[in-house]
Each structure stands twice: as C-alpha cells, then as structure tokens.
Amino acid sequence: MINNQKVLLGAGLAALALTFAPVSIAAPGSWSSEPVRIVVTFPPGGTSDLVARLLAKHLDSDYGQKAVVDNRPGAAGTVAADYVSRQSADGTTLLLANNAPFTISPTRFKSIPYEPIEDFTHVAYIGASAPGLFVQPTLGINTVEEYIAYAKSKELAYGSSGVGSISHILGEAVDAKLGIQSIHVPYKGSSPAIQDFRAGVLDMFYDMVVQNKDMIADKEAIAIAIASPERNPQTPNVPTFREQGYDVVIENWVGLSAPAGMDAKTTETINDTVLAIFSSDEVKERLIELGITHSAMTSAEYTQFVADSISTWAPLIKSAGIVEK
Structure with a gap:
C-alpha cells in the first residue's frame, strides 16, 4: 500500500527544491547572428592582442560565433574604452583590456571620457601575468x-x-x-x-x-x-x-567588458562561453606560454574586482608621481 503522506511530502519537497534550485539562464554558445567585434587597447602583436585573437579563433571554431579583432591603441587604453562605452549593449562590441583603462587611467588622468564601473558591463575575467x-x-x-x-x-x-x-x-x-x-x-x-x-x-x-x-x-x-x-x-x-619578505604584488590582469546595460542572459552566455574556452587544456596551455594564469569569475565578481582594483592601485599611482595636474 502506498503511503499517501510520503508521496505528498516527497512531491512537496520536490516542488520546494525546484523553487529554490539555482537556475542557469545561459550556457556556452553563440549569442549573436552578427560578427562580434573584440576591441583591444594595444596594437597588434602584444599579449592582449594575442589573447583576443585566441578568443576570436575559438569562438568561431568551437561555438560558431564569428568574431573579429579591432585594435584601437592610445592614451593608456582610454581610446578603446571610450569607443566601446558608446556602442550598443547588444553583445556585438566587446573590450578586451588590461588594468590601464579601468584602474590606472581614472587616477592618473585629470579626467577620462567614461566611468570605469557605471559605463560598462564587466563580463569576464581572463587572467593575470606578473x-x-x-x-x-x-x-x-x-x-x-x-x-x-x-x-x-x-x-x-x-x-x-x-x-x-x-x-x-x-x-x-x-x-x-x-x-x-x-x-x-x-x-x-x-x-x-x-x-x-x-x-x-x-x-x-x-x-x-x-x-x-x-x-x-x-x-x-x-x-x-x-x-x-x-x-x-x-x-x-x-x-x-x-x-x-617584501609584500609586493602587482599583476597585469586582462578581462572582457561590454557597454553598460547589456541584458543578464547575454552577459551570462558570454561569460560561460569565455570561461569554457579559457578553461580548455589547449587554450590554457597557450595562456601559460604567454605568462597568464587563468582564473574564473562571474560577471558580478569581475565587476567587484575592477572596483576593488581602482582603490588598490590609486595610492601606487599617486606614489609614482604620474598623476596629471
């Protein structure tokens, strides 16, 4: 004989579990029928450029997401960052940048044409070199x-x-x-x-x-x-x-950002896809060759990381005597 109380209790717990279970709204894959432009803050040939081209290659080969690299160097990364901040937040324009436009330039320059947190959706942390x-x-x-x-x-x-x-x-x-x-x-x-x-x-x-x-x-x-x-x-x-015996830790990190206002599903899809690519053995080995140690962060964690980095780097930049007057 079936115990109805147990059935009801089991059904209730299952429903409760479904109610509170974490729901993934995205998975690795393409997110746009249009080619994605990956804007880089440095000219071709540097580490950031090589990482961007590695990402573009695997977006296409692994997920069918077409991507092109657009190098826009100048003014310590602010040229590229300003350009991306003014684009549509539909996932077709991304910024691959190191510390400079987000953690160095805001303190170094008297003014920059964007806000490093408010004007961007910080999508995915890639890694750091020292x-x-x-x-x-x-x-x-x-x-x-x-x-x-x-x-x-x-x-x-x-x-x-x-x-x-x-x-x-x-x-x-x-x-x-x-x-x-x-x-x-x-x-x-x-x-x-x-x-x-x-x-x-x-x-x-x-x-x-x-x-x-x-x-x-x-x-x-x-x-x-x-x-x-x-x-x-x-x-x-x-x-x-x-x-x-000397606590000196200064790393050159790199990550992927988009214009502010990108919807949560697109943000999570890009984050999941980027992390899947850079977590693969082949790509991780290439990052190691470039001196980059990969770590995974959610978009929210990366955003907080950028905000914390601004505070951490500010006194270093001021002590270096490079603040614009």
Whole structure:
C-alpha cells in the first residue's frame, strides 16, 4: 500500500527544491547572428592582442560565433574604452583590456571620457601575468636583500615600458617598499628598454617575467623577483618578492567588458562561453606560454574586482608621481 503522506511530502519537497534550485539562464554558445567585434587597447602583436585573437579563433571554431579583432591603441587604453562605452549593449562590441583603462587611467588622468564601473558591463575575467625585476649578471646580485645593499651604495637607473606603465608603477612600488631610491628611465615599450639593457646602458629593468624567460635561461639577465602571489610555473626558479619578505604584488590582469546595460542572459552566455574556452587544456596551455594564469569569475565578481582594483592601485599611482595636474 502506498503511503499517501510520503508521496505528498516527497512531491512537496520536490516542488520546494525546484523553487529554490539555482537556475542557469545561459550556457556556452553563440549569442549573436552578427560578427562580434573584440576591441583591444594595444596594437597588434602584444599579449592582449594575442589573447583576443585566441578568443576570436575559438569562438568561431568551437561555438560558431564569428568574431573579429579591432585594435584601437592610445592614451593608456582610454581610446578603446571610450569607443566601446558608446556602442550598443547588444553583445556585438566587446573590450578586451588590461588594468590601464579601468584602474590606472581614472587616477592618473585629470579626467577620462567614461566611468570605469557605471559605463560598462564587466563580463569576464581572463587572467593575470606578473612583471619582475631584472638586473645585469655582472652586478653579482641574486636576491632582494643583495639588491637593497647594492642600491644603497650606488645610484641605479631602471628602464620601464613607459610613464604610467605597469613596469613603471612596480618600479616605484619596489623603491617605496624597499626603502631605496632609483632613477626611472621610461621607454616607448619594453623592447627598446631591453635593447639598452643588453647593450649595457641600463643596469636593470622591470618587465613581464615569462616573456623574458629565454633571457633568464641564457643568463643574459638575473630575475631577482616576480611581483605575483606565487611563482610562475614557466619560470619556477624566479622567487616572488613576497617569499623574500617584501609584500609586493602587482599583476597585469586582462578581462572582457561590454557597454553598460547589456541584458543578464547575454552577459551570462558570454561569460560561460569565455570561461569554457579559457578553461580548455589547449587554450590554457597557450595562456601559460604567454605568462597568464587563468582564473574564473562571474560577471558580478569581475565587476567587484575592477572596483576593488581602482582603490588598490590609486595610492601606487599617486606614489609614482604620474598623476596629471
């Protein structure tokens, strides 16, 4: 005999479970019949551009979503960000950007033509890479403590990829944290700085560690420390600042954003699709080669991350003396 009370109780619990069960309103896949434009804040050939092209390739091959890359460099990423903020929030225009337009430019410049939170739907976090400190092998410096001792006995100049760049901000943060003072020599990109380093013009420079792993392997440069929370698997012999007793963590992160007002379903579809692509073994391996450590975030988490980053970076930018007056 069937126990009607148990049946009713079971039916009631099932209904209750359905009522409160999390409902996914989207899944990985295409979201527009139109080609998607991925706007990049840097010119072709850089890490951000390579990530954008990797994403565009897999959107098409894995999900049938056509996508093209549109490079719009200039003004520390604000040119591209301003352009995207003015487009339709229908998912056909996305911004692939690093820290610069959202966490550096708002503090660095007197005014920018957009609000970094209010004017965007921050869709998906992709990952982060970290810069580090490189010195000439002839200096005989291998640790942060040895670097401090040397810097206090001799005036040093470091090269960066430009005023307001991640490498510049790291250089100033390291000086402040270590209690030393060095001269900043800005270049137009990391390549000319590295050329001068190789020519012996510079004693040291700051740049992305993994991108210079061949120099490290060939002993053309000594990587004193990397500014990431943990060592990078591509350069396992390069210690962090933190493990040497100095809490210096400055990462160059990259993510995907859209104009403000994009609907929740499209936002979640793009987020799910992007995370599925960058979580695949093939793509994750390529990110590792580029020095990027991938992490997953929801759109809400990424939005909060951007907001928190603005507060975190503001004092670093001010201490670097690069705030526009």
